[in-house]
Amino acid sequence: MNKSIVAIATLALFISACEQGAGDDEAKPYSSRYQPMASAATLLTGATVLTGTGERLDGADVLISDGKIQAIGEGLDAGNATVIDATGRWVTPGVIDVHSHLGVYASPGTQSHSDGNEATSPNTAEVWAEHSVWPHDPGFVTALAGGVTSMQILPGSANLFGGRSVTLKNVPGRNVQDMKFPGAPYGLKMACGENPKRVYGGRGQAPGTRMGNVAGYRTAWIKAADYKKKMEAAESGKGEPPMRDLQLETLAGVLSGEILIHNHCYRGDEMSVMLDIAKEFGYKITAFHHAVEAYKIADLLKESGTCAAMWADWWGFKMEAYDGIRENAALVDLAGACAVIHSDSAVGIQRLNQETAKVMGAAARVGVDVPPEKAITWITSNPAKALGIDADTGTLEAGKMADVVVWSGSPFSVYTRADQVFIDGALAYDRFDDSVNPVTDFSLGTAAATGGAE
Amino acid sequence: MKSRRVLIGFTTFIFLTFTSTVLAQSTAIVGATAYTMGPQGTIENATIVIEDGRFVSISAGGVVPAGATTVDANNKIVTPGLFTPIGFLGLVEVGFSAGPLDMMQRGDQFTASFDVADAFNPRSTLIAVNRIEGVTRAIITPSPGFPDETGNMGHVLAGLAAMVNLGGANDSLEQRSIAMMVSLGESGSGYAGGSRAGAVLMLRSALDEAASYAVKPGELEDYNMSLSDLVALQGVLNGEVPLFVDVDRASDISVLIDVVAEYGVRAIIVGGTEAWMLADELADADIAVVLAPQDILPGNFDRLNARRESAGILAEAGVTIAFADGQSHTHNARNITQSAGNAVAYGLSRDDAMRAITLAPAEIFGVADRVGSIEVGKEADVVIWPADPLELTSYPEQVYIKGNAVEMTSRQTLLRDRYLQTDSDTPPAYRK
Numbered sequence: 026m027n028k029s030i031v032a033i034a035t036l037a038l039f040i041s042a043c044e045q046g047a048g049d050d051e052a053k054p055y056s057s058r059y060q061p062m063a064s065a066a067t068l069l070t071g072a073t074v075l076t077g078t079g080e081r082l083d084g085a086d087v088l089i090s091d092g093k094i095q096a097i098g099e100g101l102d103a104g105n106a107t108v109i110d111a112t113g114r115w116v117t118p119g120v121i122d123v124h125s126h127l128g129v130y131a132s133p134g135t136q137s138h139s140d141g142n143e144a145t146s147p148n149t150a151e152v153w154a155e156h157s158v159w160p161h162d163p164g165f166v167t168a169l170a171g172g173v174t175s176m177q178i179l180p181g182s183a184n185l186f187g188g189r190s191v192t193l194k195n196v197p198g199r200n201v202q203d204m205k206f207p208g209a210p211y212g213l214k215m216a217c218g219e220n221p222k223r224v225y226g227g228r229g230q231a232p233g234t235r236m237g238n239v240a241g242y243r244t245a246w247i248k249a250a251d252y253k254k255k256m257e258a259a260e261s262g263k264g265e266p267p268m269r270d271l272q273l274e275t276l277a278g279v280l281s282g283e284i285l286i287h288n289h290c291y292r293g294d295e296m297s298v299m300l301d302i303a304k305e306f307g308y309k310i311t312a313f314h315h316a317v318e319a320y321k322i323a324d325l326l327k328e329s330g331t332c333a334a335m336w337a338d339w340w341g342f343k344m345e346a347y348d349g350i351r352e353n354a355a356l357v358d359l360a361g362a363c364a365v366i367h368s369d370s371a372v373g374i375q376r377l378n379q380e381t382a383k384v385m386g387a388a389a390r391v392g393v394d395v396p397p398e399k400a401i402t403w404i405t406s407n408p409a410k411a412l413g414i415d416a417d418t419g420t421l422e423a424g425k426m427a428d429v430v431v432w433s434g435s436p437f438s439v440y441t442r443a444d445q446v447f448i449d450g451a452l453a454y455d456r457f458d459d460s461v462n463p464v465t466d467f468s469l470g471t472a473a474a475t476g477g478a479e
Numbered sequence: 480m481k482s483r484r485v486l487i488g489f490t491t492f493i494f495l496t497f498t499s500t501v502l503a504q505s506t507a508i509v510g511a512t513a514y515t516m517g518p519q520g521t522i523e524n525a526t527i528v529i530e531d532g533r534f535v536s537i538s539a540g541g542v543v544p545a546g547a548t549t550v551d552a553n554n555k556i557v558t559p560g561l562f563t564p565i566g567f568l569g570l571v572e573v574g575f576s577a578g579p580l581d582m583m584q585r586g587d588q589f590t591a592s593f594d595v596a597d598a599f600n601p602r603s604t605l606i607a608v609n610r611i612e613g614v615t616r617a618i619i620t621p622s623p624g625f626p627d628e629t630g631n632m633g634h635v636l637a638g639l640a641a642m643v644n645l646g647g648a649n650d651s652l653e654q655r656s657i658a659m660m661v662s663l664g665e666s667g668s669g670y671a672g673g674s675r676a677g678a679v680l681m682l683r684s685a686l687d688e689a690a691s692y693a694v695k696p697g698e699l700e701d702y703n704m705s706l707s708d709l710v711a712l713q714g715v716l717n718g719e720v721p722l723f724v725d726v727d728r729a730s731d732i733s734v735l736i737d738v739v740a741e742y743g744v745r746a747i748i749v750g751g752t753e754a755w756m757l758a759d760e761l762a763d764a765d766i767a768v769v770l771a772p773q774d775i776l777p778g779n780f781d782r783l784n785a786r787r788e789s790a791g792i793l794a795e796a797g798v799t800i801a802f803a804d805g806q807s808h809t810h811n812a813r814n815i816t817q818s819a820g821n822a823v824a825y826g827l828s829r830d831d832a833m834r835a836i837t838l839a840p841a842e843i844f845g846v847a848d849r850v851g852s853i854e855v856g857k858e859a860d861v862v863i864w865p866a867d868p869l870e871l872t873s874y875p876e877q878v879y880i881k882g883n884a885v886e887m888t889s890r891q892t893l894l895r896d897r898y899l900q901t902d903s904d905t906p907p908a909y910r911k
Contacts, residue, residue, distance in 0.1 A: 471783045
């Protein structure tokens with residue numbers, strides 16, 4: 026991500042921890058130390074390939090080497106590559122989950138593992154999810170068996186501003202730095218609606234209503250704009266910079282476009298208000314998460330270029346989720362807006378392909394055709410866009426990271442399993458070979474220690 | 480005002496459904512591939528005749544009786560209605576911060592006798608959402624839940640479950656006292672003062688008191704339980720009402736097997752994460768297991784040995800299994816087909832998977848003489864599918880409950896249709 030490295034030069038004073046790429050000699054604190062695993066050149070042959078760019082190629086080959094996609098087409102020359110016959114199987118980009126709490130709400134779900142919600146103040150923009158991530162969460166391994174190669178780990182939704190997110194490569198490491206997606210921008214979790222007003226209103230403090238929520242966002246942005254202005258003034262030699270403030274640093278990073286807003290928000294009317302707040306303070310909402318009523322405002326999402334990250338069919342577990350419909354993602358896509366299927370669940374993340382399939386079926390019922398080559402974009406290229414990593418991954422295109430899933434059949438069949446998962450060209454999971462598969466420290470000695478292979 | 484309009488409209492819709500069902504006549508579904516789940520197995524080109532809400536004949540290429548409404552199901556699949564073995568349908572609308580949760584009763588005044596049947600609402604908006612996806616029967620259960628605002632806890636014995644149909648009419652409550660919910664293991668420990676041993680003790684103590692009461696009914700002194708609880712437990716002691724036990728860890732399942740043998744009661748397990756480790760013992764004890772096949776993470780230390788292959792291992796050993804969606808067995812009771820499909824992906828036969836969502840729950844809860852399969856004399860809950868019912872992209876074309884074709888709409892389809900009108904210039908509230 027050259028763009029963010031350039032940005033560090035100009036904004037270094039108050040964006041102290043922007044990512045640098047792996048292998049950067051002058052790695053800053055908290056930088057990615059992710060290193061791709063050793064890989065061999067691999068040629069997948071004769072597959073049904075969904076490229077993630079909206080294309081479907083039948084009987085196609087995919088050549089992987091040096092950790093990158095080298096070529097896609099018919100009858101590719103294997104050269105030195107190991108050939109895997111993928112005839113009858115389907116090949117897609119690695120699945121990307123834009124909304125996960127793996128590591129911050131790790132399994133087992135004991136109180137000791139409850140590290141996702143800093144529910145001590147409505148604005149905790151100063152916290153970073155990566156400082157809670159436990160890399161030994163067995164959920165990383167089960168997600169891998171479901172084809173997930175990258176994911177965003179978010180703080181919870183108790184607060185108006187929950188804190189920074191972190192995007193990870195799904196290769197369990199010793200620490201979060203080993204897993205950080207090189208060059209991925211940070212996100213900031215915001216939350217609308219019931220959660221903040223319930224958590225804080227219940228304690229007799231603000232916010233206690235939805236209008237209280239909105240006052241809280243606006244007040245914070247006013248302070249952040251002021252902080253940003255003073256920092257920029259100091260940078261151009263006009264006065265001393267204010268004392269470094271972690272909370273304002275993150276918010277100012279949003280205003281300068283370096284940190285992406287990921288906004289938990291269910292109702293269409295509330296999302297509409299949030300878009301106006303973004304307009305008032307000059308930032309962009311990259312994605313609404315959960316977005317149960319996105320179908321009601323799909324045109325507004327298209328207009329603002331905001332993705333809607335949605336479940337297939339979760340509904341009714343609280344009032345703001347009461348109007349959930351299975352066609353939601355399809356209607357967002359139909360309107361020309363960016364649709365993403367997310368999990369928000371250590372169980373759901375294992376089957377984002379299945380969740381997508383349920384939307385396809387529901388859409389077909391009302392004559393909205395979502396072909397596989399379109400549907401796959403909801404869990405690959407569209408989440409990559411929402412995370413700002415689409416230049417590196419999310420599609421099968423020459424030069425991109427070789428994050429690839431070989432499925433036993435159509436990923437949208439309930440009977441299909443991920444056979445092999447490649448991350449940066451390395452075989453990270455093999456359904457037929459347990460010796461390949463990771464076992465977290467926690468799972469040693471349990472049934473899960475088989476790694477999930479059959 | 481807007482939400483009120485929607486609710487009024489929905490009530491009207493349910494009423495129309497109900498009145499149309501009253502006028503139902505003899506129906507013949509012809510040409511289908513019928514997965515009867517009964518002794519007739521799978522029948523190609525089946526003719527299924529329904530009269531007065533029951534199956535009267537099922538045969539390959541059979542003749543349609545005069546006067547019957549013919550439904551062409553050529554190239555389609557017909558199955559029994561789906562049967563969800565656990566959940567809170569009709570006991571809740573919105574799960575959180577939105578009114579009563581009628582499956583939860585806290586405190587010790589009434590425990591074993593708390594009966595969810597008296598709270599059941601057949602017109603719940605959840606019923607139609609799940610009905611149009613093929614769910615025709617459900618076991619509705621009490622839940623010990625979480626402490627209320629004043630810190631009152633639920634109880635190890637949470638109360639009585641019932642069987643309902645999803646027809647949405649007044650007569651949807653089919654059978655009360657179909658099982659008694661019990662929590663053991665980690666979840667039980669929370670209602671028993673801290674230890675899972677305390678949960679077992681509470682169960683034993685309740686059974687002991689009920690046995691004592693059976694000998695001298697009417698004498699109440701010295702009992703910890705209320706009269707109504709002691710009465711409710713008589714059904715458990717005499718084997719009419721099985722215990723429906725939430726338990727995961729193998730050691731706790733072992734204890735349950737012992738308690739069942741000692742008291743001569745019946746039991747069904749729900750959860751059963753480590754049940755596969757005791758598959759033969761469970762088969763010997765005739766204890767069925769309701770599983771959530773997708774939920775293979777160690778959510779707590781009771782579930783360390785979760786396995787993808789559980790369903791297949793248990794079925795192979797002769798344990799009767801059923802499924803519940805691990806994430807939402809109530810609002811999305813419909814996802815029972817996804818659970819079944821996932822179990823097939825990891826070793827369960829397709830036939831066993833279909834059985835687990837139709838006939839098996841009926842057998843487990845003792846109502847297989849009435850429902851669960853397409854057999855002459857049984858109540859005609861039938862679903863017509865254009866494609867494989869377990870596939871995620873599949874959906875019912877038509878659902879019948881007791882022979883009546885249900886209206887294939889729900890509040891969700893009404894919302895969908897309203898917002899599909901993207902070229903409409905009128906505000907959504909005026910689009911009907």
